[in-house]
Amino acid sequence: MTAVDLFLQQLINGLSLGAMYSLLALGFTLVYGIMELINFSHFNVFMVGCMIAMLTLQAMGLSGQTVILSGAPLVLTLLAGFAVSMVLCGFIGVGIERFLLRPLRNVKGPAAMITTIGVSYVLFNLVLLTLGSDSKNFPNPLPPVVFPIGGAVLRLREVLIWITAAVLMLALNYFTRYTKLGKAMRATAQDAEAARMMGVEVDRVIMISFFIGSALAGASGMIFGLYYNLAKVDMGFAAGLRAFTAAVLGGIGNVPGAMLGGVLIGLIEALSAQALGSAWSDVVIFSLLVLVLVFRPAGLLGRLAPNKS
Amino acid sequence: MPLEGLGAGLAADPLLEFRGVNTYYGDMHALKDVNYSIGRGEIVSLLGGNACGKSTTMKTIMGVVRPTTGTVMFDGVAIEKLPTSERVRRGIVPVLEARRLFPRMTIYENLEMGAYTRKRGPEFDDDLDRVYTLFPRVKERRSQLAGTLSGGEQQMVAIGRALMAHPRLICMDEPSMGLSPLYVEQVFDIIQEINRQGTTIFMVEQNANMALSIAHRAYVLQTGQVVLSGTAEELRENPMIREAYLGEMQV
Numbered sequence: 001m002t003a004v005d006l007f008l009q010q011l012i013n014g015l016s017l018g019a020m021y022s023l024l025a026l027g028f029t030l031v032y033g034i035m036e037l038i039n040f041s042h043f044n045v046f047m048v049g050c051m052i053a054m055l056t057l058q059a060m061g062l063s064g065q066t067v068i069l070s071g072a073p074l075v076l077t078l079l080a081g082f083a084v085s086m087v088l089c090g091f092i093g094v095g096i097e098r099f100l101l102r103p104l105r106n107v108k109g110p111a112a113m114i115t116t117i118g119v120s121y122v123l124f125n126l127v128l129l130t131l132g133s134d135s136k137n138f139p140n141p142l143p144p145v146v147f148p149i150g151g152a153v154l155r156l157r158e159v160l161i162w163i164t165a166a167v168l169m170l171a172l173n174y175f176t177r178y179t180k181l182g183k184a185m186r187a188t189a190q191d192a193e194a195a196r197m198m199g200v201e202v203d204r205v206i207m208i209s210f211f212i213g214s215a216l217a218g219a220s221g222m223i224f225g226l227y228y229n230l231a232k233v234d235m236g237f238a239a240g241l242r243a244f245t246a247a248v249l250g251g252i253g254n255v256p257g258a259m260l261g262g263v264l265i266g267l268i269e270a271l272s273a274q275a276l277g278s279a280w281s282d283v284v285i286f287s288l289l290v291l292v293l294v295f296r297p298a299g300l301l302g303r304l305a306p307n308k309s
Numbered sequence: 310m311p312l313e314g315l316g317a318g319l320a321a322d323p324l325l326e327f328r329g330v331n332t333y334y335g336d337m338h339a340l341k342d343v344n345y346s347i348g349r350g351e352i353v354s355l356l357g358g359n360a361c362g363k364s365t366t367m368k369t370i371m372g373v374v375r376p377t378t379g380t381v382m383f384d385g386v387a388i389e390k391l392p393t394s395e396r397v398r399r400g401i402v403p404v405l406e407a408r409r410l411f412p413r414m415t416i417y418e419n420l421e422m423g424a425y426t427r428k429r430g431p432e433f434d435d436d437l438d439r440v441y442t443l444f445p446r447v448k449e450r451r452s453q454l455a456g457t458l459s460g461g462e463q464q465m466v467a468i469g470r471a472l473m474a475h476p477r478l479i480c481m482d483e484p485s486m487g488l489s490p491l492y493v494e495q496v497f498d499i500i501q502e503i504n505r506q507g508t509t510i511f512m513v514e515q516n517a518n519m520a521l522s523i524a525h526r527a528y529v530l531q532t533g534q535v536v537l538s539g540t541a542e543e544l545r546e547n548p549m550i551r552e553a554y555l556g557e558m559q560v
C-alpha cells in the first residue's frame with residue numbers, strides 16, 4: 001500500500017467510526033439540548049443496544065461469521081437487528097427518564113446527573129452478571145464483498161454503515177425540522193417555559209427525546225458490532241467518551257454539531273492511529289478537543305449563552 | 310384601601326376570576342389572597358412596581374405556578390388544577406414578558422408554535438391571514454429567524470403568535486417593555502384593535518399612563534396584594550396613582 005492508499009483506507013475507516021460516534025453523540029446532544037443534563041447512562045444504553053442486536057441476530061440463526069446471507073434475507077435480518085435494538089433501547093431510555101429522572105425534575109444540583117451515572121453502572125452490572133465479561137463474537141451475515149479503490153478497500157459493511165447512519169440522520173433532521181413534534185422539541189430546547197405556555201407538553205417532549213436518543217444509541221451499538229465483529233460489556237466507556245467528546249466538539253445541544261463532531265472524531269481516531277499508532281489516538285483526540293474549546297468554548301457549531309431569560 | 314362602588318366591583322359576567330388566590334415560591338408569599346375579575350370583552354390592566362407579583366399573576370393564570378389556596382375560574386369553570394396545555398386549548402393565551410420568541414426558529418415557525426394546540430385547516434389559514442393583515446411586516450419577514458428581529462418587531466410576532474392560538478383571553482406581561490415610544494403607541498393601538506375584534510385582554514404594565522389610556526379597568530398590586538382597583542378613569546384621578554405611577558408630584 002502506498003501512503004495515499006493508507007490515507008484513503010483510514011479515511012474509509014474513520015468515516016465508519018464517525019458514523020457510529022455521530023449517532024451516539026446525537027443522544028447526548030438531544031437530552032442536553034432540552035434538559036441541560038449530561039446523560040451518562042447513554043454510555044451503557046449503547047452497550048446494551050449492541051448486546052440486544054447480537055442476541056437478536058443469534059436468535060435468527062446467525063452465529064459469528066459462519067452464516068453468510070445475501071439478498072432479501074440479508075436485508076431483512078439486518079433490519080430486524082437494527083429495529084429490535086433501537087426499539088428496546090428507546091424504551092430503556094424512556095424508562096430511565098420516566099422512573100428515575102422525572103422525579104428529580106425540579107431538584108437543583110447534580111442529583112439527576114449522578115443518577116445517570118448510577119444507572120450506567122446498573123446496566124453494566126446487569127449485562128456482566130447475565131452475559132459475562134468475555135469478548136463475544138458479534139454475528140455478521142455480510143458477504144465479504146470488497147470494492148477496491150486504488151490500493152485501499154471499501155468493504156460492504158462500510159457502505160452499509162454509512163447508508164444506515166445517513167438514513168437515520170436524515171430522518172432525524174426531517175423530524176426536527178418539519179414535524180409538529182420536532183418543532184415542539186426545538187422550541188422546548190430554546191425556551192422550555194415559553195414552549196409550555198404555547199401548550200407543549202414538555203414532559204412528553206423530554207420523553208420523546210430520550211426515546212430517539214436511546215434508539216440512536218441502539219443503532220450505534222449494532223454498527224459497533226458489525227464493524228468490529230465483537231461485543232463486550234466494557235465497550236461503552238471508550239466509545240461513549242468519544243461520542244460525548246464529539247458532542248462537545250460540535251457544540252453540545254446542537255444537532256448538526258453532534259453529527260459533524262462524530263465524523264471528525266472518527267476521522268481523527270483513524271488517521272492518528274495510522275500516523276502515530278493507535279495508542280496515540282486518545283491523546284490526539286483529547287488534545288484537539290482542548291484546543292478547540294480554548295478557541296471556541298461553545299464548540300464548533302455551538303452558541304455561547306443559550307438565549308434564555 | 311380598596312375603592313368602593315361601581316368600577317371597583319366585580320365584572321357582571323366574568324371570563325376570568327381569581328378568588329382568594331395565594332401563590333408561594335417556597336416560603337416566599339408572592340400572591341396574598343388576591344381577587345380579580347375580568348369581564349368578557351374588557352381590557353383590564355394590572356399595575357404595580359417591580360417584584361410585586363405581576364408576572365406571578367400571569368404564571369398562575371397559565372398554570373406554570375399553582376396557587377396553594379384559592380380558585381381560578383375561567384368561563385365559569387375552576388381551572389387551577391388543569392395543566393397549562395389544557396388552559397391554552399380553552400383559549401387562555403400569553404404574550405410573555407420580554408417576548409420570549411424561539412430565537413432560532415423562523416417567524417413562521419414561531420407563529421406555528423402559537424397554534425400548537427390546534428389542528429391545521431382553514432381556521433389556521435384564516436388566523437394566519439389575520440396576523441399578516443395586522444402586521445404586514447411580520448409577513449414580509451416570515452422566513453427570518455426570530456432572534457434576528459428588533460425588539461419592536463419581536464413584540465409584533467409575540468402578539469401574532471398569541472393570535473394564532475385563537476385566544477379568548479390574552480394575558481400580556483409588559484407589552485411595552487424595552488420598546489421605543491413609537492412602537493409603544495403602535496403596540497397599544499393594536500391591543501385595542503384586537504380587543505375591538507372581541508378578545509378579552511388582561512395586561513400587566515409598568516407604563517401606567519399608557520395602560521390606563523386603553524384599559525377599561527385596572528388593579529394595583531403591591532407586594533403581592535391588591536391595594537386598589539377601579540375603572541381606568543377612577544384610577545387616573547386617584548392621587549396615590551398619580552404620584553406613584555403617573556410620575557406626578559402631589560401638591
Ligand SMILES: Nc1ncnc2c1ncn2[C@@H]1O[C@H](COP(=O)(O)OP(=O)(O)OP(=O)(O)O)[C@@H](O)[C@H]1O
Pocket residue numbers: 334337339357358359360361362363364365366515
Ligand atoms: N421562580 C421563582 N422562585 C422564587 N421566587 C420567585 C420566582 N419567581 C418570582 N419570584 C419572586 O416573586 C416575587 C414576584 O415576582 P414577579 O416576577 O411576579 O414580579 P413582577 O411584578 O412581575 O416584577 P417585574 O416588574 O420585575 O417583572 C419577586 O420577589 C420574585 O423575586
Ligand SMILES: [Mg+2]
Pocket residue numbers: 363364365406482
Ligand atoms: Mg414581571
